[in-house]
Amino acid sequence: MHISSKQLKPDIIIIGAGIIGLSIAYHLLETDPKLSITILEKEKMLGLGSTGKGTGSIRYQFSSPLLRSLSLLSRDFFRNFESALDTPIEYLEKGGLMLASNEDLWNELQLTKEQADADGIPMKLLKEEELLKDFPYLHRGRFLGGTFCPWDAYADPFAVLAGLYSAVRRKGAVVHFGWEAMNIIIEGESIQGVETRQGTLWGQLIVNAAGPYAAQLAATAGVRLPVQPFRRQVYVCSNPIDVPPATPLLLDLATGFYLHQEVSAKAILLGGTDQYTWPGFEVVVDKSRAEDFFLAAMDIVPSTIDIKWLSTYTGICEQTPDFSPIIGEAPGLHGFMLANGLSGHGFMHAPATGRIVADLILNGRTGRIDVNLVHPDRFVKNPGHIK
């Protein structure tokens, strides 16, 4: 393979061709088409990281103002994706339903609704009877109420990834598959380049977009990053008989259980109850959890007793101690930009992350969010962030 000197010393090196790395490259090149960007991806093809395992939910109903603002910042990107990038992504605003089974959660939902109103996000409160009228397949007596947001949506993660990949290639980015960043080279307090088995790439600006592997990569530069990998199991099942097509995403706030119906309405994806597993990269399916899982599912949607369990797969989620992302330059290491720990929301927040990182790289600042909320040094300045 011929490698030009620009490729050996690009303006920016991005490590990781998942949705975060590609979104950053896209937003950088959209603002400055002359930039030379090289993306290193350790896998031999697209979509083998977390992004390819995601269930594609996009939602606005968050109690965290930061997470709401990241969703709002990402909204137009998803809505305009098909026309702007000329790629179908099955984007569908089918709404989302957050369910509260106790007083605390019901109060939290009411507060979130007030705050969402102020942000301009439409959220409707549904008390138990209204909830059961609109969604009669829910377990009677299980929920005090819920909230419905018609903006909550679905898009196909792999299609978005593929669309971004083609777009950044068209804009001139170079993507090397099968190139693993082994070691970040530093001199004093500055980045100098990155070593791979294929050779060294020199460059003074490196973006860590390594998803669940972000902490390992950062460690090669002496940076301690509180991002841990957690296994998430997804059960693919036949659609319950009483759940109609285009049903919204259901999320039980107490257990984390979600029901996500595929666009075809022939299958559903169930998961979310394995929130408290140990950190690690193990992706073997653990069938011993299935019984508890399906019992929990029946307690929420009773007709799941009759569904067919088609398959199960696992993916890895990258999580920070406070469930907010880490975005910004690594403290004490000039030129090492972090875009990590999206904590289960990396698909829906990738457009916002890409824009913010592009602002920080090109202008040294961003006015889109309060960067202190995502800055990497919050864990050092305030150890209370680490639970």
Ligand SMILES: Cc1cc2nc3c(=O)[nH]c(=O)nc-3n(C[C@H](O)[C@H](O)[C@H](O)COP(=O)(O)OP(=O)(O)OC[C@H]3O[C@@H](n4cnc5c(N)ncnc54)[C@H](O)[C@@H]3O)c2cc1C
């Ligand atoms: C089961 C499941 C369901 C999910 N559902 C949703 C959802 O509905 N909505 C939502 O918003 N989010 C969801 N998520 C979370 C979302 O998928 C992730 O937050 C997001 O994909 C992270 O993107 P990323 O680019 O950071 O990571 P990745 O997609 O993992 O990309 C990182 C890339 O970096 C590469 N890499 C790592 N280390 C190196 C190295 N040293 N050198 C070169 N390359 C390297 C990896 O191979 C990988 O391709 C889900 C996650 C899982 C597991």
